[in-house]
Amino acid sequence: DAKTTQPPSMDCAEGRAANLPCNHSTISGNEYVYWYRQIHSQGPQYIIHGLKNNETNEMASLIITEDRKSSTLILPHATLRDTAVYYCIVRALPGGTASKLTFGTGTRLQVTL
């Protein structure tokens, strides 16, 4: 699976949009970009994933550049409960079956008042 690079930490004011970048310059054509977050003391929570089109769900938006070498996770109105470590993961899917997730060090997002 391709390697990802994320800033180790970011701050965001409550109510503002949090934009978390991820670089995955070696991504292959069959690899998806997944985002998870881990709030302290809890198991990782799935947020969103995408292949090449931008995606949006009730939690966040995922913007993937046209060359697919980087992406940005957007939390439109960050709250204190969004304080967590956010992991960007590139995941290969051989034969359409599930494959493992390889976690990097992620970005620690601190939302402040």
Add this chain to the structure above:
Amino acid sequence: SAVISQKPSRDICQRGTSLTIQCQVDSQVTMMFWYRQQPGQSLTLIATANQGSEATYESGFVIDKFPISRPNLTFSTLTVSNMSPEDSSIYLCSFSGGRDRGAGNTIYFGEGSWLTVV
């Protein structure tokens, strides 16, 4: 998506003993994964467990230390054998399930089992 639960949620264990962690999913799933998260670190995959076959271990993890069972499509156990303080970690069960726009199956996690070895 299916609900996943782990037991115990936390435990304090004596050095040299073994502990079995149970993972239950409320629907049938094909693949289950076991991860370890040492204090202050990211998650590391221990092994992948498919029903009816032996678990596949990642580099650095061996069956004698972390035996895994997968007797059916809703249940798995991970045993941490002959524990030492270095085994103090969160152990997380996860499964691959759900249909998600052709991306295969999204992986979902349990809340983890916090083990402290003294």
